[in-house]
Amino acid sequence: MSARPLSGRDLAAAIRTDAAERAAELAAAGRPAKLAVVTATADESSAWYVRSIVTAAGKAGIACEVVDLGPEAPVAEIRERLESLSADDQVSGIILQTPLPGGAKLEDLASAIVPAKDVDGANPLSLGRLAAGLPAFAPATAEAVVRILEHHGVELAGRHAVVVGRSTVVGKPAAHLLLDRHATVTVCHSRTADLPAVTSAGDILVAAVGRAGLITAEHVKPGAVVVDVGTNPTEDGGLVGDVAPAAAERAGALTPVPGGVGPVTTALLLQHTVRAARE
Template sequence: MILLDGKKVAAFYRERIAQKLAAVTQRDQCPELAIVVVGDDKPSAMYAKSMQKTAASVGLTAAIYQKGGEASEEDVTALIESLNQNRQIAGILLMMPLPAHLDSQRIINKICPEKDVDGLTDSNVARLFTGRPAFVPCTPQAVMAILDYYHIELAGKHVVIIGRSNVVGKPVAQLCLNRHATVTICHSRTADLPAVVRQADIVIAAAGRAGLITGSMIRPGATVIDVGINRVDGKTVGDVAFDEAAAVAGAITPVPGGVGSVTTMMVLENVVHHFGNA
């Protein structure tokens, strides 16, 4: 069994990002990431700080733009439009969730698609689903980065995805289709989920339910990518019962230390890639 180590993949991309960044800064260009936080959601604030620290570790400036929870849609839109117009800002990352009184998708769509490094605007979603170049949500991008790093082929394989969210399940399905995989998307109303999962060459679990995928559901030798992040008894666990699945899988990601380790790097990869090609 191969342990698909997200930390190794993240280290590979960290070095690659640093090299790309060095190349553009030699041309007196200094790309920046703008992280927009609205309200007082603690996980969002923590992730913003973590993103800022990770960006600094590769030499990328990331500034946090904070708006209070009482901010109006006009206030947030005005901030985003000013960031759109700032040529040094290569990427805009809007932390979710937004306060309930704000229309999240309408605000997301104010982000210039070329700066939408988390791939959430309608424009980037449409580009992804029509096979055109686009920014892609960073967790699905991290899944693909792990598969690529470990040379796991998708063409001709049956991929079963558990979860149909707009930020993970649906985009990762499209990415796999673009690589010529046969894709099945499962969800809460899928009949006989274990039987469907057992057909998979590659299982991607992104349902947000701890231990949903058991070892008996994994075909011997299958690749298992666990996107889930759940807290159980004070521990972080995935959607896959790791020990059971690892006993039969050919390759598997751990939680923690798997997909989550790579996701932040995909944001930075998008920032530097866009700026270097602008």
């Protein structure tokens, strides 16, 4: 038996349509939405994302400026750019791509993004508000995880969700969003002892590790709903998730890569941008 595919494409299209309508209203009111994408990396997964953002923003009628500082950019320069974009009245939303050069921490640099424009929820203030259950922009990828589950009618309340990965962009915020929806949440990571024993207890398994094929059959409870957040570039120019094909066989349902969490992430980032422009 092979897993039911939980596509993100229809949901992403619906979110993009909504964002495009709101963007048109804003433009008509003389307050066009604009997203600034700050990047300082040669990482291929990030390049995939930036291309998706530029294409989707163009189609939705949202201006998008890519500020590419290069993989050698000094941390001080990145911070200054974030500060000037934060102060720029023309800019509604700002996202800083990870990974960052020279061991810089997203949590640290993102404090230079004013929370009102923090459309990928990276400022520690946004993250703290999210954890406290206060209004804030959630990181788009983490929000995409719960939105895709809800879209496909997956019950979260009272169920055991296991998140693999504790990054600030995905694992931690996804755990908070799942908790808000009354799931019982376990977060595990590279130092977790006996990872398969922990992950195979999950009714819902969220794989956000960033390593192709790390999640194998032994990690998956038979029939579990698996959300594959991984976007790992392959040598032949494609994209694969964190979930190995054998694990997919065991799952009851699985988000595909590409066409799962990725398109929903991009669409949500645009929706956050028009929301930021309206407020």
